[in-house]
Amino acid sequence: MKAPSNLITGEVRTKIRSMILASELKPGQRLIEEDLMTILDAGRTPVREALLILQGEGLIARKRGWEVQGADHLPVRTIFESRMAIESETARLAASKITPEICNALEALIEQMEPNGHLPRLALNRLNTEFHDLIVKAAANPVLAQFHERTQFYYWALRVPVMFSDEQLRATNQQHRELLAALRAHDEALAEQIARTHVETTMDIVEPALPR
CATH class of the missing domain: 1.20.120.530 (GntR ligand-binding domain-like)
Structure with a gap:
């Protein structure tokens, strides 16, 4: 039986978050959905949903594309x-x-x-x-x-x-x-x-x- 979409999204979000916190993905680095799909072996929908969640949490931003958020605005x-x-x-x-x-x-x-x-x-x-x-x-x-x-x-x-x-x-x-x-x-x-x-x-x- 196929796992529920929200479970897959949660796993993808956790993996991307871990990569950000471990500096594998650095501030200002662009995040390409296709690259993440390959790296994480995940479909487009859970990757996109995970990116939206991470955007809401402030870890990434969407400008001309997805990118890891920086902390330059904070002392x-x-x-x-x-x-x-x-x-x-x-x-x-x-x-x-x-x-x-x-x-x-x-x-x-x-x-x-x-x-x-x-x-x-x-x-x-x-x-x-x-x-x-x-x-x-x-x-x-x-x-x-x-x-x-x-x-x-x-x-x-x-x-x-x-x-x-x-x-x-x-x-x-x-x-x-x-x-x-x-x-x-x-x-x-x-x-x-x-x-x-x-x-x-x-x-x-x-x-x-x-x-x-």
């Missing part, structure tokens, strides 16, 4: 302030509800994110997105999940490339380990604090590299 600090508020609250909620299965999945992702000189930045972005998405899943708050998704998009839409050194990557991954320890212990206050510090650390690296 950088406002993006990080929003991330601090949302990710710290998400971590607090997750600490009260997280399961051993999700903790084990987070641990596996941390090991994969450890710098080894061979992991491409694109792959690291994808793993990092998956790590934080799992924490959002553990928080089990669909409204907060929508806010988290939007702030993640604004962050990845920053147009200035910032290359993290291996030392910085190890430091941020150590924060991932500390956050996981707080989540395993169901320590809501500590998880909230570490999540906030984690975003602040990223801001301290990214903000000075951006044009003023």
